[in-house]
Amino acid sequence: MKSLAPLALVAAVSSCVSPPQSRRAVFIESEYVPYAETGTGRIEGQAFIKTRGGDVKYCAGNTVWLNPVTTYSTEWYSRGVVGGENLESADPRVNPYRRETVGDGEGRFVFENLPAGEYFIACTIRWEVPLGKYGTQWTGGNAHTRVTVRENETARVIATR
Secondary structure, three states, X not given: XXXXXXXXXXXXXXXXXXXXXXXXXXXXXXXXXXXXXXOOEEEEEEEEEEOOOOOEEEOEOOEEEEEEXXXXXXXXXXXXXXXXXXXXXXXXXXXXXXXXXXXXXXXXXXXXXXXXXXXXXEEEEEEEXXXXXXXXXXXXXXXXXXXXXXXXXXXXXXXXX
């Protein structure tokens, strides 16, 4: 009987994670081409989530993603980032156009040498909360925003939810 307990726990935890959902949008290379070049735009920002209790949780040490706004990335942003859906893996042709950095201790981040255009910024922020005498559990969410970058300018943004 004891040997079945770990299997039951794995089954219970696995049932909480929804299977990846199919993407509906199609990758269109021509929408990404303007983002392939090096530009002179820059984004400076900070990502954080404010808890119900008023605490601020920064994206310190977490990956901050930058994606050009396209038909394909809009689905990722609206369904995955904002809607919290578990989407199937992205088309690998997206990889050369995505950028990432890591937030500092105050959740600040910078993206440089960007071509002019619109971008989605997203960062997952998670932390542990006490669960009474049973330990802790993870909570959190996605900090995100949409930003327009112009040549030779610095866009300043706050990514939150």
